[in-house]
Amino acid sequence: MSFQINCPNCGRRPVGEFRFGGPVQVRPEPTADVETWTDYLYNRSNVRGVQREWWYHRSACKSWFLAARDTRTNTVLATQSFIAEEQAHAGAK
């Protein structure tokens, strides 16, 4: 792995500075049924293509942010802080 990620805070850094946080998932309601929770805990889509996922800048600013990465080529298409993403969604509504 030798690609680079554009940290929303720090800019372009080598991937070794970050920790992968898994694909973005929605946490079920506490009262959701067993299928929903099992899916959330144990199943993954393993997307072959562009995946929305979490990254943690462990060696520097220690911020968690979102990235869109093409899992076929490890090209990171976009990165965005979580707050910015939420605001964008709120704005779109």
Place this chain on the structure above:
Amino acid sequence: MPEQSEGCQFSFDGRTIEAETGQTIAAALHNARQHVLSRSFKYHRPRGLFCMSGRCPNCLCTVNGEPNVRICMQTAEPNMRVESQNRWPSLRFDVLSVLDRLHRLMPVGFYYKMMHKPRFLWPMFEKVIRRIAGLGRIDRENGHQGRYDKLNMFTDVAVVGGGWVGLHAALEAADAGVSVTLIDDQPALGGHLRHDPDLAGENVADLLAKVMSHPKINVVDSAVVFGCYEQNYLAIQRGQRMIRLRAEQVVVATGGWDRPLVFENNDLPGNLLAGGAQRLMHLDRCSLDGTVVVVTDNAQGYRTALQLAKVGTNVAVIVEIHDTPSADAENISVLTGQTVVAARGRNHVSAAVIESVSGGSQQTIPCRWIVQAVGFTPSTSLLYQSGCTLKYDPQFDQQRVESYAAGTHSAGAVNGTHDLQACALEGRRAGWAAAAALKPAESSRDDQPAELTSALSPRAAGHYASSSPAKKKFVCLCEDVTEKDIYDAIDEGYANIETLKRYSTISMGPCQGKMCQATAIALCARKNGRTIAETGTTTARPPEQPLPLGVLVGRAVRFNLVRRSPMHSWHANAGASFMDAGAWKRPERYRNPDHEYHAVRNRVGLVDVSTLGKIELRGPDVVEFLEFVYPNRFAKLKTGRVRYGVICDEAGILLDDGTIARLEDERFFLTATTGNADAIDGWFRWWLTLKPQLDVQLTNVTSCYAAMNIAGPHSRDVLDKLCDADLTTAAMPYLAAQQFEVAGVKAIVLRIGFVGELGFEIHVPSQYGLHVWRAMMDAGKDYGIKPFGVEAQRRLRLDKKHILAGHDTDALTNPLEADLPWIVKLDKTDFIGRWSLERVKRRGPLNRLVGFRIEGNRVPDEAALVIHNGKLSGRVTSARYSPVAGAVVGLAWVPIEESSNGDTIQIRLDGQLLPAVVQDEPFYDPDGKRLKE
């Protein structure tokens, strides 16, 4: 004028050889008439100079103890000790050359078919084969004095290859205003132009001067780009240094090399590639003595022949494979429609056997050298590695790019372009495109070479091997694989190029397919009756060129992170032996853990716990955050109190344990285990990111505080001497968290007891850690204070059945089964892991972490198995002899059916089963009186 060449002397197998200044070892040996340089891998056939460019395996020798050095690329230095390899007792008389006659016993893949029966003989065969296999030997006594390191570089455009094409590409990109790094594997730029005077013109000197003086071009010579990784991350070897170059755009102008012709005995010394002959002539100023026969199907062969003749070499004939000459041969005679089918000679070529291409009568021409110029293999490895797709183009007789990977360009012979003008144009175009990708608005180009395609001059269709049934027609020089071996392997069913490679080992030697892969593919296609395009290629992987492991390692050993507590030097002086806890160094013991243990139980001890993770949380919403992250209840945690808690993940798995202290209304001080500190820091930050509505500030203060734990019946007496605070149980009860000065330093003091004695955990700013530690040790002298290490701490806590997260727990542990059910407050509406823990509670625990006691003093190993009815049922996680319990005590995971107080479990130790009794109560002070006094 002073003497031009002083020269030097070196030894080759004990023989003194003269070398001119700057001459390669190979050239010096050539002048000294030493033409046999090595013995081949399998058959131990004599081998000599062939490619003269560091690609074939023929000249590998040991130089000054370093094995497998390509002496055709290594400059001779005074007193160098050069030794040939893979021969015994000598190069001239190698006992194992008898294997050449036994080739019938060693068909392709013979080791898969022979030598495994009878089975009992295999260890002997293995020893013998191990001794024989390999080329150079590693000097285990003297080792290798090498200094390796790494360099990181960044550039806009990397141009790989500093020949005619690369020079143009670099200049074009640099003139467009981007930074360029030009990498070439030779000590000087120019590529083929350095050893082919007909190609170079006066323009070259001009071009070179421009490149060398351009402010935006950085030239890296004598460097091999051996790998292209994601996002144009280039790995380069330059001697004993690895350069890691991050490039925005890459231009591949790596050219390629001559392809060998396959005929009988084509591996004899005296066979030379045309490029090799040119390098000998023009770079090393050597001559070929005796008659030369040139076999060719293109203009390069003619050029080489004429250049040889010009310096006085006796070129007997040009053997032209086509029916008409490919170029003007001037005075040299040409035999058309003929090819070389065999070389004759013992240790050197003595004659070439020529035959008509369509078969027929043969003629033998006595000669000492056979120069081959029958094809061209492009150096496409980096293109493959970067993700370009290539396809075989029959018009060019080579692989050519079909689609480029992002940020990759190529130009020149690697694309199949050989005409000088077209190459210059292609190079400039690639350089421009690379720059334009970075600065689109500023670049414009009018003279787009529309005539480019017509200017490309394809080479003639390939001639790979003369057709004759002879056996010793070598395709792979590194592994001694013949044409017959390839056909046999295909007959045996290894018809796919990938399986053919693995079964025959072709292209798996030092040349990595440079000499043989193209030919192997062509033969595979021919044998299968398919096209070369259909046959495909094997996957190209780094390194493109073999390199020493030291280059990959660099100085890694010196760069291992080590973290030390502020009191580290004190511990070292006190005779502590250190253990690793992640990157931290912790004192494992000072001298005698038994004495340390007794000091804590009976008097007072001091332990350095600075490595603990520490996190400060501040804000009005911290309690809400803690309620969500921990299964504990925190709503009622009062200011001035500390609590033990565990952190779980969504699956209810225990991630870490630690303490949570409320120092002020909106200020909390948390500790985590040493090993998990960074992970918990990240975990907290993620949940805070997801809940931006919470007003919580988090700071990782692990390095900011030094921490020590004073424990034992006299701990209060000692601490009392160093502070004014009221330490009585009335003012500071068990689980109190207060702030006051200790030894004049503002401290956070927690009254907690991991080791089961009256004790205080003191956190001070790390720059005062050593001062406070010394003050404590001083104050404790009257009470017989002793420092204690991790080992003593482990024993002490085990007496109280306190678990170590990550040691007694693992990735399947939930707090309900780890004997901490009181921590999980399922009546809370929501917390991380609630759903999973509720299911576990409903289902009931399947296993339980229990304490056990064994009479006697035999201590089971940690991870010793618990056996039930002959089957594995659990395991021991901690075990020690406990003086206070007078028995061996420990913790183990057992199934729920065997986990009741008083049950007997069987623990396996040294093949025997030891009975142990499950005990719920702590082994020492079960009511915690010592803690709370």
